[in-house]
Amino acid sequence: MREYRLNEFQGFESLALTEIPTPTPGPSQVLVKIHAVSLQQRDLMVAKGKYPKPLQPGIVPVSDMAGEIVALGSGVANFSVGERVCANFAMPGFPFGDLGAEIDGVLCEFKVFDADPQRLVRFPAHLTYAEASTLPCAALTAYAALYGPVPVKSGDVVLVQGTSGVSVFVLQFALAAGATVIMTSSSDEKLAITQALGAQHGINYVKTPNWEDEVMKITNGKGADVVIDIGGASTLIQSVNACKVGGWVQLVGVIGHAATDLSALPLLAILRNTCMRGVLIGGVERFNAMNAHIAATALRPYVDPKPFAFGDAPAAFRYMDSRAHVGKVVVRVAED
Structure with a gap:
């Protein structure tokens, strides 16, 4: 071999x-x-x-x-x-x-x-x-982010950063739950792929660097129920600003590289009553639960x-x- x-x-x-x-x-x-x-x-x-x-x-x-x-x-x-x-x-x-x-x-x-x-x-x-x-990493991370303490449900707005494996799985799981999904990317071509997969909205963060303002416009000033943060320190304040009052920011990645002053974050999170949660994959019990969910919804990974x-x-x-x-x-x- x-x-x-x-x-x-x-x-x-x-x-x-x-x-x-x-x-x-x-x-x-x-x-x-x-x-x-x-x-x-x-x-x-x-x-x-x-x-x-x-x-x-x-x-x-x-x-x-x-x-x-x-x-x-x-x-x-x-x-x-x-x-x-x-x-x-x-x-x-x-x-x-x-x-x-x-x-x-x-x-x-x-x-x-x-x-x-x-x-x-x-x-x-x-x-x-x-x-x-x-399934073992990307899918299970996305599933853990959406099916934690407050599971995603029909009618929720989910904001997802990027178009990597985890992000696309979040898109697919959220759509299967009946949520509305907003994707961000630096590429219009990648956003077109996510929209072909069912994403209702796409924001190019190069063309629209203040993408949190665009999220507020899309949601009529409410903000997203759930934000999947991939960037880490470089995007976290924007993620909180894009989230509804009392909403969830799920911390999944730290791929951003821009130096960022986070001194305003604690007060901002308090004022917006934001729930922030670090996401780990989880064990085999969650893996089996996810597989049952995938089988029940006939979801096919992209x-x-x-x-x-x-x-x-x-x-x-x-x-x-x-x-x-x-x-x-x-x-x-x-x-x-």
Whole structure:
């Protein structure tokens, strides 16, 4: 079988494709044929050596996958050959994941996993492997943001920053709940894609830097019920100003780079009675709840249409790093 390893952490050209014997599952283990993997920002950080924990040279990168169980070790009773599974990202004790950073990840053609329902999660039957590979991080983060203490409901207005994997999943989950969705992006072309997916409003924040004022116009001065903040410090004050009094700002990312004075934030949050919540993915219970929701609503994750075969994995990393994508970037390891 083939697998990628990072013998050094100098960028995407450090991804080395190697060939090794296909592993055999031991007791209480299963062998999974990996059909698709999806990339996330963490994978880029690992390849560039910017991950905040020490990295072991020679690690197999990437955490998010969907595949098929093709062999069982002795003593396995809770999984069967032929079952289609994702690898759970947020294992107990590893809220930021272990695969692809702490231990070998999934950028390979076959992988042995412990037959542990905390690690392997069955995904909805109507999804392709490429679609299912996007669930462990991006989808679950979006689901956690919308289905926290006050779940999104029909009639809500949801404001979403950006058009990355998490943002597009927020769009899809919010629309399935009957919400109105406002998207922001630096690209009219990307906004056109989100509107084709059902977003009712789009704001180009380059053309409209005071986008919070535009949100107020769209909502007749009320503001959004829920704001999904991706930028962090660089967008947080605008997010609070775009939120309705007593609304929720869900803190999902910190990708903004502009230096920002946040000294006015505490008083602003008090005056607007804003609820701010940091969002973590959550465990396997939430993963299974999300999968049940996806099955019930027949939701299909949006995958960026640019195709990448397994041998083109470094190009997929570069493409994601360029931020030219919309939704999730997927590497198809095998045919569905």
